[in-house]
Amino acid sequence: MNNVDRTESRRRFLKFLAASPLAAYWLGSGSLEERIVSAFQTPSAATIDEPALHKLITSADQALNVFDLEAVAKQNLPPAHWGYMATGVDDDVTLRANRNAFSKLQIRPRRLIDVTKFDTSTEIFGVKWKSPILIAPVGTQRAFHKDGEVATAKAAASRGHLQILSTVASTSVEDVTAARGGPVWYQLYATPKWDITQALIKRAEAAGCPVLVVTVDLPAGRNVETLNRYRRVDSRTCTDCHQVGPLGRFKRRPMFDGLDPTGLTDYYAPNLTWDSIHRMRDLTKMKIVLKGIVTREDATLCVEKGIDGIIVSNHGGRAEESGRSTMESLPEVVDAVGGKIPVLIDGGFRRGTDIFKALALGAKAVGIGRPYIWGLSAFGQAGVEKVLDILHTEFTLVLRQAGVTALDQIKRSYVTEAWRQ
């Protein structure tokens, strides 16, 4: 088509639009032709550059996805705090593997199913949750926002999500429970000293926690290189807030108030074994869930030893540099458990489709770590709420698009490995 033809066809198109009875509704008063012509005179889409499309948002409600909040979090946080949150271990290979795994799995949606009515609820230990998305334990949340765990608790409560509180939280289990207006699950770092471990468990139980989540994936410590690089470039005096010396790590951690951590240098318990778990079983009526199980061998032992549930987790790529994503570990754990106890998972979940894929592989619920911390760092409670809203909305969308109306319908046949049937 030459330029004259093009101008003529545009003119005809504008005339056609102007004659449309809907035109006044679409464009209000004034000459339609003038308005459309002026619309074509504004800079074209090709002149808009990438940074303009990804300008930092200024309020939580502007976020289109969880990464919009990540960008604001990075802007808001001092380097060392960002590094603490973002770090994996060694080369961050496992951290990246968690994300990359989702692209290896594709969704097989079914068609011609009435999805007008649908239910996203899931039941765990007899309690019904409106969503399979849960708040994974993240320590020291006041390093990200002044309201820390209290903001997270209020957001989780307002949106009806399960929350797991870290042993190394910067707010006590009692205060978090009060902020939430109901119980949370309690995550335990068992220390090498049984009297301290015992006191932590008893305190969580007294606060009304129904479930003890024992993290079992950090017996020896870790090599957080990315964190250490960010620390080096942080010009603040860290000791203004962080206490120095071996016992410093137990200060400003309210769960250790009144306890004597003398002799401990960290929370890691190299002496944690199945015997320790048996002792916990004898000590508490709380359900016991092990967080950090990634093999069929350990999953089988969990069932044999009467563990109540499993969280397939590699600590968000922050424990050992296995190079293996949690999504790749999930099927063998699910198969070994054979439906006898619930299997939950976390690691790298950033999209509703990720959540759908995990449920298709047999997970009962999915934990998020960094995404809600991005929301918290960016806008406090409103940011956490926005992250939960985004992920729940995205998940609901893919659920219905896949032709599913309840979570127990999502089977392995709904996913396929890339390029394979």
Ligand SMILES: Cc1cc2nc3c(=O)[nH]c(=O)nc-3n(C[C@H](O)[C@H](O)[C@H](O)COP(=O)(O)O)c2cc1C
């Ligand atoms: C900053 C940070 C602190 C964490 N603190 C804890 C903790 O105290 N206890 C624990 O069991 N897991 C902890 N985790 C691991 C999370 O519970 C979860 O396994 C992980 O963040 C999930 O991966 P994601 O961040 O990619 O969603 C932490 C993770 C991050 C990012």
